Amino acid sequence: MELSDYYQPVSTWTAEEVRVFLREGSAESYNLVDVRQPGEYESEHLPGARLIPIAELTDRLGDLDRSKATITY
């Protein structure tokens, strides 16, 4: 992760915008990331979401394809 990455604009979508985006796109076309804790993920998560707890996010950025849109919650 480079310093300039901290200054990339990040847009916030509503749940409805996310729902439409997920419905219209293939699962291969985005990164959907649950940044909560494993127990919270286990109780419920969006179908297909990867679990990357926020504390691990910096170390696990390599798990994500930078060429795809990334949605986190």
Add this chain to the structure above:
Amino acid sequence: MEGGIQAWNGVVAEGVYEAGLAYFSRASRAEELISLSFALEEGNRVFYERISQDLKEEDAASIFRSMGQAEERHKETLRELHARVSGKGGNPAHLEGMEAGGFLEGGAPLKETLEWAKGKTLEEILELAIAMEANALDRYIKMGRTVVDDRSREVFLALSLEEQKHLERMTSLLNR
């Protein structure tokens, strides 16, 4: 996503990441993932077929019947994929303790779930079916991400799109 999961009013899956459902962690190779999927599709097929026989609402019964038929088509797709990956014909082998038709998506045992469904309302059964389909969607997306074989990935992702459509049918019936 604004508001996080509290703002989400769509379907959700459950289970730990590695599992996605009970038994998922036992299956790691493409062949085993296919066997697992085949077993769960058979469980769902039987569930939908039995439920369709008990429902009094004909339009709902018809949707459950067609869901059962769709699961049979998924089994056929998986059978073909299994033959290609393993070089062996016939049904995919059982995973240990996981006979085809014994369990539903999410890991619930079929027999007990059919017992539970007796006397339940259509709404309660639909809520269960939606949870099952959400877990199937979750599982196929993760399987598509796990396998390295291109053809297996394509098949799992195609099945995930079908599960997405099933979810839409079920939720529209529930919201009617």
